[in-house]
Amino acid sequence: MANIDTDGRLGGKGFQLLIEKVQKDIGFFGAQYKEKCLKRRFNARMRRHNMEDNYWAYIKYLDQYPDEYEKLLKSLTINVTRFFRNLPVFDFLFKKTLSKMIEEKKPGCSLRIWSAGCASGEETYSLAMIALEQKKKWKSDVNISIVGTDIDVDSLRIARAGIYPESALDETPDLFKTKYFEKIGDNYKVVSSLNRLVRFRQQDLFRDSYPRFNDLICCRNVIIYFSKEAQVQLIEKFIQSLARRGYLILGKTETLNAQFSDVFERVNSRERIFRKK
Ligand SMILES: C[S@@+](CC[C@H](N)C(=O)[O-])C[C@H]1O[C@@H](n2cnc3c(N)ncnc32)[C@H](O)[C@@H]1O
Numbered sequence: 001m002a003n004i005d006t007d008g009r010l011g012g013k014g015f016q017l018l019i020e021k022v023q024k025d026i027g028f029f030g031a032q033y034k035e036k037c038l039k040r041r042f043n044a045r046m047r048r049h050n051m052e053d054n055y056w057a058y059i060k061y062l063d064q065y066p067d068e069y070e071k072l073l074k075s076l077t078i079n080v081t082r083f084f085r086n087l088p089v090f091d092f093l094f095k096k097t098l099s100k101m102i103e104e105k106k107p108g109c110s111l112r113i114w115s116a117g118c119a120s121g122e123e124t125y126s127l128a129m130i131a132l133e134q135k136k137k138w139k140s141d142v143n144i145s146i147v148g149t150d151i152d153v154d155s156l157r158i159a160r161a162g163i164y165p166e167s168a169l170d171e172t173p174d175l176f177k178t179k180y181f182e183k184i185g186d187n188y189k190v191v192s193s194l195n196r197l198v199r200f201r202q203q204d205l206f207r208d209s210y211p212r213f214n215d216l217i218c219c220r221n222v223i224i225y226f227s228k229e230a231q232v233q234l235i236e237k238f239i240q241s242l243a244r245r246g247y248l249i250l251g252k253t254e255t256l257n258a259q260f261s262d263v264f265e266r267v268n269s270r271e272r273i274f275r276k277k
Contacts, residue, residue, distance in 0.1 A: 014055030032230035117222030121159025124148030149203035220251035
């Protein structure tokens with residue numbers, strides 16, 4: 001049987017060259033992502049142009065039509081999110097973790113929260129809302145700093161504008177919906193006090209520097225797309241950027257590699273909340 005890769009089908013060299021090309025042209029580090037996941041995403045774009053699994057043809061297409069990169073990047077970075085996504089984790093953070101963190105902070109100190117891979121900002125604003133509520137409850141003067149980062153500039157544009165369709169608020173408890181949003185036509189806009197509290201910036205978790213001294217890093221539904229080695233690399237960097245006794249939150253289907261069991265204690269295994277020992 002002829003080498004099935006000579007015409008670029010079913011991956012192999014064609015796939016590798018495509019990954020290298022995308023990295024060279026737009027700086028997207030495909031090698032860090034799970035191969036199966038990447039192939040599914042590439043193939044979805046290729047099918048649109050009737051190329052099926054022909055990676056060579058797609059390489060040529062990208063040379064000819066560089067505008068395709070924008071759509072490809074959208075497809076590679078899956079931006080699905082919503083406010084209070086997986087409510088139980090926010091409930092736990094609200095009632096236990098954040099409450100404890102704010103209670104323990106000395107007057108005038110800062111509380112630093114980083115939402116890594118924040119997509120269009122819903123997660124970042126959700127964290128901001130529960131932090132503000134706890135601050136009020138404890139009558140604390142803690143200075144809350146919340147930053148959301150993502151690789152995708154379009155998502156960040158939405159995040160900064162803070163305007164969302166009603167469906168993004170499906171899981172939002174009424175208390176937060178009435179207090180932190182104003183209805184504008186069919187959409188909901190986060191109130192300006194919340195919008196001002198949160199900062200967004202572009203960041204590639206593999207290439208760019210990490211914010212330091214974070215009391216809490218929330219990186220949910222992001223590392224799931226990365227290879228095991230890349231996941232370990234990122235967790236090591238998160239450890240460096242966490243403050244002493246800081247918290248790390250992963251997505252419901254994401255796990256912490258066994259090699260980190262000495263570094264973190266499990267605060268809530270079900271909700272993937274860990275604390276630096
Ligand atoms: C499924 S969303 C998760 C959004 C939110 N954390 C949540 O759980 O609802 C995954 C996000 O990871 C971002 N992402 C993918 N690769 C990234 C990278 N190398 N650096 C930073 N963000 C990345 C994507 O752009 C996307 O917005």
